[in-house]
Structures are given as C-alpha cells and as structure tokens.
Amino acid sequence: MTATAAGWRKDFTWGVSTSSYQIEGAHDEDGRKPSIWDTRCRIAGKIGGGDTGDVACDHYHRYPEDIALMAGLGLDAYRFSVAWPRVLPRGKGAPNEKGLAFYDRLIDALLEAGIEPWLCLYHWDLPQALHDIGGWAVRDSAGWFADYAALAARRYGDRVKKWITFNEFAVFTLFGYAIDWSAPGITDRDTHLKVIHNVNRAHGMGVDVIRSLVPGAAIGAVHNRQAVWPEKDTDADRAAAALLHEHWNLAFPDPQLLGCYPPILGEAIEPYVQGGDMAQICRPIDFFGLNHYGPIFAKEEPDSTWGFAWGSPPDDAPKSEIGWAVWPDAFRDELIDLCKTYKLPVVVTENGCGGHLDAPDASGKVHDAHRVKYLELYTAKMREAMEKGADVRGYFVWSLLDNFEWGSGYGPRFGLVHVDYATQKRTPKDSYAWYRSFITAAKAK
Numbered sequence: 001m002t003a004t005a006a007g008w009r010k011d012f013t014w015g016v017s018t019s020s021y022q023i024e025g026a027h028d029e030d031g032r033k034p035s036i037w038d039t040r041c042r043i044a045g046k047i048g049g050g051d052t053g054d055v056a057c058d059h060y061h062r063y064p065e066d067i068a069l070m071a072g073l074g075l076d077a078y079r080f081s082v083a084w085p086r087v088l089p090r091g092k093g094a095p096n097e098k099g100l101a102f103y104d105r106l107i108d109a110l111l112e113a114g115i116e117p118w119l120c121l122y123h124w125d126l127p128q129a130l131h132d133i134g135g136w137a138v139r140d141s142a143g144w145f146a147d148y149a150a151l152a153a154r155r156y157g158d159r160v161k162k163w164i165t166f167n168e169f170a171v172f173t174l175f176g177y178a179i180d181w182s183a184p185g186i187t188d189r190d191t192h193l194k195v196i197h198n199v200n201r202a203h204g205m206g207v208d209v210i211r212s213l214v215p216g217a218a219i220g221a222v223h224n225r226q227a228v229w230p231e232k233d234t235d236a237d238r239a240a241a242a243l244l245h246e247h248w249n250l251a252f253p254d255p256q257l258l259g260c261y262p263p264i265l266g267e268a269i270e271p272y273v274q275g276g277d278m279a280q281i282c283r284p285i286d287f288f289g290l291n292h293y294g295p296i297f298a299k300e301e302p303d304s305t306w307g308f309a310w311g312s313p314p315d316d317a318p319k320s321e322i323g324w325a326v327w328p329d330a331f332r333d334e335l336i337d338l339c340k341t342y343k344l345p346v347v348v349t350e351n352g353c354g355g356h357l358d359a360p361d362a363s364g365k366v367h368d369a370h371r372v373k374y375l376e377l378y379t380a381k382m383r384e385a386m387e388k389g390a391d392v393r394g395y396f397v398w399s400l401l402d403n404f405e406w407g408s409g410y411g412p413r414f415g416l417v418h419v420d421y422a423t424q425k426r427t428p429k430d431s432y433a434w435y436r437s438f439i440t441a442a443k444a445k
C-alpha cells in the first residue's frame with residue numbers, strides 16, 4: 001500500500017526514538033552494573049567535555065514527565081532500548097528484579113498513555129562483565145544475547161508486540177572494533193570480523209527466541225543505511241567508498257535478509273563462518289528498521305584498520321549545524337532502493353537533525369528552525385518515496401530529548417525537547433510544536 005495524494009496511510013506509525021544509555025542515567029542504581037560505555041566514559045580524552053551517561057536525562061526517575069511529553073505530541077509509538085546491564089548486571093546468570101521492574105513501569109505507563117512500546121534489545125550498552133570474557137568477539141556471545149532476549153520476551157512479551165534485536169549494527173561494530181570512536185575502542189581487523197559475524201548470529205538467534213516466546217510479535221532489526229560517496233573523484237577514494245559501503249550498508253542486512261555477505265567482506269570473514277551459521281543468521285523478520293540522516297563520504301587512509309577513513313562532504317553541500325550533509329533526495333532514493341532489495345516493509349526508526357546552538361531565548365523558548373526545516377524536507381521526501389512505491393509504514397524522530405551523544409558528549413543536541421542538564425528542565429522546542437501539528441494533520445486527512 002502506498003500513500004495517496006490525499007494523505008498518509010491510516011495505519012502509519014508516528015513515533016520518537018531514544019536509547020537507554022543516552023537518557024536513563026541512574027548508572028549505579030538498583031543493581032545496574034557497568035556497560036562498556038560506562039567504562040569508556042572513564043577513559044580520559046574519549047568523550048567530548050569529559051561527559052558521562054551517569055545522569056544523562058535522568059529518565060530513569062523522570063519517565064512519567066517524558067511520557068507526558070510524548071502524549072503531548074500525539075504519538076502512536078515510542079522506540080526505546082533496554083539496558084542489558086540493568087536487567088542482567090553481569091550479562092548472564094541472575095536477573096535483577098529491580099532493573100526488570102523499571103521497564104515494567106515504563107511499558108505500563110506508555111500503554112496507559114495510548115503509546116505503543118517498541119522495544120529494542122541492544123543499543124550498544126554491552127555489559128562490561130561480558131566484554132571481560134571476550135564480548136562480541138567470542139562465539140558464545142550469540143547465546144548470551146539469545147538468553148537475554150528470552151528474559152525480555154518472557155517478561156514483557158504480554159504487553160510489547162514490536163521487537164527490535166539491534167540498533168545500527170554497523171555503527172557499533174565498525175566504530176567500536178575497527179575505529180576507536182566507540183566502546184570498547186578496539187582497532188583490529190580480525191576482531192572486527194569475528195564481531196560482525198557473531199553479532200549477525202546473535203540477531204538470528206534473538207529473532208528465533210522472540211518468535212517462539214511472543215505470540216503476534218512483529219520483529220525487526222535497525223540498520224543505518226545511507227549512500228557512501230567518495231570524498232574526491234579518485235580511484236583511491238572510490239575504492240574506499242566501495243569498501244565502506246559494504247561495511248556500512250551491507251555487512252548486516254545482506255546476510256540477515258539475503259543469506260550471504262557482500263563480496264569483499266565475504267572473503268575476509270569466511271574463516272570465521274561455520275556450517276549452519278548462514279541459515280541461523282538469515283531468519284524471517286517483519287520489517288526493516290532504517291536509521292538515516294544523510295549521505296556519508298569516504299577517503300583513502302592507508303594507516304587505518306581497513307584502509308578507509310571518514311571524508312568530508314563538499315564545501316557547498318547543505319549541512320546541519322554539526323556538519324552532517326543534508327540531502328533529502330538521498331533519503332527518498334534509499335527508501336525506494338531498500339524496498340526493492342530486501343522486499344520488506346520499512347519503518348524509519350531514526351531521522352533527525354543535530355545542532356549545538358539550541359538554547360532557550362530570553363522568553364524561555366527554543367527556536368530550532370534548522371530542525372523544523374530538516375524534518376519538513378525529509379518527511380516530504382519520505383512521502384515522495386511512498387508515492388513511487390516504497391512500502392514505508394512508520395517514522396520515528398531521533399530524538400524525543402536532547403541526550404548523551406556518545407563520543408561527542410552533551411554538545412550535539414538532537415531533541416524535539418531541550419534538556420537543561422544542570423536542572424533537568426525540559427523545554428519543548430519549536431520542532432516539538434511542528435511535529436505535533438504535522439501528526440495531527442497527517443491523521444486528520
């Protein structure tokens with residue numbers, strides 16, 4: 001089904017996304033133990049401003065206020081992630097009842113507000129205890145993940161019907177195991193290859209577990225996908241872009257949905273693939289979660305783990321305040337291409353605009369015209385893609401709140417709601433009002 005000229009499809013899902021480590025805080029409360037991000041935040045020089053997620057947006061205590069903000073938007077759904085080290089402090093073994101109970105409260109309050117919970121199992125906060133015994137680099141990790149998925153499915157499956165195994169496989173594996181931009185900060189080709197394969201196996205095992213334990217579940221995986229273009233029009237940068245494209249766009253969706261690795265990576269990963277693995281990875285799912293912001297650029301970098309590095313967008317390309325290319329046509333093209341390639345309904349699980357200048361003015365208002373403009377452009381292109389046949393079923397803005405932006409700390413702000421980190425005061429921005437009106441209009445037609 002596609003969008004008609006008269007309006008958005010009636011069952012289209014409008015939502016916002018967040019993740020556990022970026023908003024919850026309460027890092028050592030009620031039995032939670034460290035994740036690899038808590039560890040990274042304690043290494044000097046790794047995070048902008050020396051920031052940590054210790055307190056973040058204090059969502060652990062303020063979730064009722066945050067749900068009221070969601071309700072004020074008129075949302076259908078909220079995508080959040082469970083912090084693995086909150087519910088299984090050592091990653092496996094004894095669950096933590098107090099941690100599990102937090103997500104009970106969150107889910108119940110969402111349902112009471114008429115907002116459907118979309119639960120993501122992994123948004124990068126691997127329990128440190130599991131990393132200490134090998135983490136994603138060892139084959140056992142897929143089983144640890146499946147056991148964690150079973151715990152969550154048994155506990156929440158009566159109320160949660162939308163399940164996501166992982167968020168942005170390529171980002172946390174590439175940045176964490178090949179480029180030292182994310183936890184755990186390893187830069188080793190073989191480790192990276194093992195991690196890619198084990199995370200793919202974990203996804204497949206997680207899908208099976210959720211399918212068997214949650215009747216009526218719709219299961220998806222969230223991939224970041226965007227065009228990868230060479231920084232310069234040279235053979236070397238074109239080769240860098242081709243390799244980054246495999247890592248960024250294909251290393252996870254292809255094995256999970258087509259049953260094979262892309263060619264260059266496939267050859268490198270072969271030594272780690274055992275009999276039966278590919279069938280275990282390629283399990284039927286219900287939707288493709290797309291996180292998309294704008295195209296990325298690659299350049300040759302012989303001294304790096306894979307021979308490529310991040311390039312810069314052309315000087316004259318439109319960019320967000322944080323320097324990311326703003327290219328709405330590429331979003332439309334990606335949506336169309338995705339639907340053709342993987343033949344699954346697509347849900348845009350993240351799209352949004354980062355800035356570092358959002359701040360309340362003298363009257364206390366936050367005028368983020370740059371974000372309103374971005375969202376207008378991107379939703380219009382999503383609509384165009386749907387008119388051209390892309391089967392898009394939902395759209396989630398990243399993010400409800402300004403939050404902890406990983407290695408950049410609290411500098412970049414992506415929220416529809418401004419957070420004053422000193423006082424935890426929430427102030428809806430102009431983009432919040434825009435999204436509320438947009439949703440109201442989309443539902444009215």
Ligand code: IFM
Nearest residue numbers: 019168291350398405414
């Ligand atoms: O903050 C991140 C999120 O955790 C994953 N997707 C991109 C966002 C903005 O960088």
